[in-house]
Amino acid sequence: MLERLNQAMEYIERHLDSEIEAAELARIAATSEYHFRRLFSALAGLPLSEYVRRRRLTVAGAEVLAGKETLLDVAVRYGYGSGEAFARAFRALHGVGPGEARRTGAVLYSQPRMSFRLVVEGSSGMRYRIVEKDGFRLVGRRTRVPLVHEGMNPAIVEFTRGLGKEALARIAALSDQEPEGLVNVAHDIAEPREEGSELDYYCAAATGGEAPEGMDVLEVPAGTWAVFEASGPSPQTVQYLWRDVYTQWFPSNPYVSRPGPQITRTVFSPDGREAEAALWIPVERTTG
Numbered sequence: 001m002l003e004r005l006n007q008a009m010e011y012i013e014r015h016l017d018s019e020i021e022a023a024e025l026a027r028i029a030a031t032s033e034y035h036f037r038r039l040f041s042a043l044a045g046l047p048l049s050e051y052v053r054r055r056r057l058t059v060a061g062a063e064v065l066a067g068k069e070t071l072l073d074v075a076v077r078y079g080y081g082s083g084e085a086f087a088r089a090f091r092a093l094h095g096v097g098p099g100e101a102r103r104t105g106a107v108l109y110s111q112p113r114m115s116f117r118l119v120v121e122g123s124s125g126m127r128y129r130i131v132e133k134d135g136f137r138l139v140g141r142r143t144r145v146p147l148v149h150e151g152m153n154p155a156i157v158e159f160t161r162g163l164g165k166e167a168l169a170r171i172a173a174l175s176d177q178e179p180e181g182l183v184n185v186a187h188d189i190a191e192p193r194e195e196g197s198e199l200d201y202y203c204a205a206a207t208g209g210e211a212p213e214g215m216d217v218l219e220v221p222a223g224t225w226a227v228f229e230a231s232g233p234s235p236q237t238v239q240y241l242w243r244d245v246y247t248q249w250f251p252s253n254p255y256v257s258r259p260g261p262q263i264t265r266t267v268f269s270p271d272g273r274e275a276e277a278a279l280w281i282p283v284e285r286t287t288g
Contacts, residue, residue: 042246054111140204234275
């Protein structure tokens with residue numbers, strides 16, 4: 001898997017001055033585009049589109065400083081339709097416009113080339129199981145929130161508080177199957193999954209029954225799920241569990257993620273500082 005990922009990274013480098021399709025990178029890595037994007041983000045720490053943008057502007061920066069071509073020629077080579085668009089993107093990364101950088105020999109930002117290598121960790125292990133599940137409903141309340149990679153998500157905290165304890169208890173009472181009780185659901189996450197990208201967030205229960213009037217419903221088709229469990233400090237336990245699933249479990253097991261809601265069930269200690277978490281990710285077994 002790592003060898004194929006690094007072949008995809010080499011492809012990026014050879015095509016910085018042309019269009020780069022995520023589908024082609026996924027083909028090189030022998031996986032789905034959906035899984036490739038999520039695996040890349042987990043391993044690299046930034047979305048695929050952002051990495052490509054930074055690498056293009058890094059190489060373009062070197063050519064700007066070299067002064068052998070016009071700024072417009074450099075802009076067009078790296079996919080910008082106008083000098084103005086190139087200047088905006090250049091300044092956003094480097095903190096200075098391309099014209100000023102060329103005149104003054106400014107210090108520029110450099111996004112290093114990435115490659116992936118095996119680091120032997122795995123000392124703590126991971127608790128997981130594979131579940132074949134019939135279709136079911138997630139019933140509760142939904143909102144649209146920005147994506148937050150680390151720390152508490154203020155929009156989710158505000159939304160949950162606004163529902164109130166009675167409403168949360170009514171939702172939890174609808175649960176009649178795994179994952180049991182009140183669950184948090186992330187669905188329809190806008191690409192490229194950068195900080196601030198929007199997603200549908202549900203405070204819901206898994207059920208086979210009908211939804212009460214006024215409740216939001218997400219129909220979930222039958223499929224395979226990987227279920228992971230962890231315990232420790234909150235909120236790091238859940239966030240690190242997401243990271244470890246993509247950086248450790250997927251590269252070591254014959255599964256890839258598939259489109260669908262990603263579900264967490266978290267039980268907090270009385271003081272809220274500790275958590276026991278279960279993470280449900282829709283998966284499919286690889287054939288290779």
